[in-house]
Amino acid sequence: MAAQKCRLMLCSQPKKENTMSHFTTIKTQIKDIQALRSACTEMGLSLVQDAQARGYYENKTKGDYVIKLKGPYDIALNKQPDGSFGITSDLWEGYVEKEVGKNYGKLMQLYAVHKAIQEARKKGHLTRRSQQHDGSIKLVIAAGV
Amino acid sequence: MPKTIEIIVSPAGEVSIDAVGFKGADCEKATAYLEQALGVVGKKLKKPEYTQRTKHQATQKVGG
Numbered sequence: 431m432a433a434q435k436c437r438l439m440l441c442s443q444p445k446k447e448n449t450m451s452h453f454t455t456i457k458t459q460i461k462d463i464q465a466l467r468s469a470c471t472e473m474g475l476s477l478v479q480d481a482q483a484r485g486y487y488e489n490k491t492k493g494d495y496v497i498k499l500k501g502p503y504d505i506a507l508n509k510q511p512d513g514s515f516g517i518t519s520d521l522w523e524g525y526v527e528k529e530v531g532k533n534y535g536k537l538m539q540l541y542a543v544h545k546a547i548q549e550a551r552k553k554g555h556l557t558r559r560s561q562q563h564d565g566s567i568k569l570v571i572a573a574g575v
Numbered sequence: 576m577p578k579t580i581e582i583i584v585s586p587a588g589e590v591s592i593d594a595v596g597f598k599g600a601d602c603e604k605a606t607a608y609l610e611q612a613l614g615v616v617g618k619k620l621k622k623p624e625y626t627q628r629t630k631h632q633a634t635q636k637v638g639g
Contacts, residue, residue, distance in 0.1 A: 456590040459614035514614075531586065538588025542613055546582050546590075549612045565586040573578040573597075573605055 458542045459514040460507065463495065465548055466515075469540035470497055473530070485520035493518070497537075501525040505534070543567050580606055590614070 460466055463477075470477045481496035483504035493506030495515070503525050507515040517534055519526045530537040543559065550557045550571045558570045578596040585591075590613050594602045610616050 455617040455619075456592065456610055456613045457615045457617050458584075458588045458590055461614075462612070533587065535585075535587040539584045539586055542584045542588055542590050545612055546584075546609055549609055550580075553608070562583070567584045569582040569584070571580040571582070573580050573594075 456542075458538045460517070460538070460541055461514045462545055462548070465545035466495070466507075466541055468544035468548075469537060472540050472544075473536070475499060475529070483519065486522050489520065491518055497530075499526065499529050501529060505530065505537075539567060543569065546571075578605065580609065582609070589617075 467477050476498045478496050478498060479494070481493060481498075482490040483493050483496045483506035484490060485503055491506050492508075493504075494509050495507040497505040497507070499505065503520045503522075505517060505519040505526060507517055510516045521527065526534075531539070546569055547557045547559070550569075553573075555574075556572045558572075560568045560570075562568055578594075581593040581595060583591045583593075592606045592609055594605045597605050
């Protein structure tokens with residue numbers, strides 16, 4: 431089971447503040463199938479519920495959701511006790527990496543982008559998306575005056 | 576002063592959130608829904624002065 435484990439660092443939240451802005455860094459976790467579906471669509475991949483993911487030779491593993499890749503192997507996602515989805519796939523020969531990035535990076539990136547846009551939209555906020563030179567994606571959310 | 580939230584998502588899927596133009600605790604509130612929705616909060620860095628924003632942004636390199 432190759433579920434992505436994340437390290438949680440506790441943050442102090444001082445009550446008295448003079449600052450007007452802050453940075454937050456987040457390790458993305460897949461929790462929302464709708465946003466995941468949008469990410470898959472952008473990558474030209476299909477997401478299937480209750481399916482089998484292909485692995486080496488005739489190995490298969492069950493997924494609550496499966497991302498069907500164009501190469502020989504697929505990605506299985508299974509719901510974890512904490513509500514996020516663990517990711518499992520056969521990483522042999524880098525077939526999976528080629529399509530979704532190292533450590534599923536591209537998949538996680540597009541998931542986070544779609545999830546953030548979706549959440550901002552729920553609040554009625556407009557979002558502007560732009561591609562950065564280093565491969566990052568920037569979103570600017572207008573949160574009122 | 577318009578309030579904006581700037582999000583940078585690295586090619587590795589790491590998210591940096593920067594709230595701009597908010598006052599004090601509003602700042603935390605403004606991004607809380609995104610932090611909660613996206614995953615596990617790694618670290619928070621208070622920016623000492625809003626006016627230093629440009630400088631801070633220049634040093635914010637994620638992924639790559």
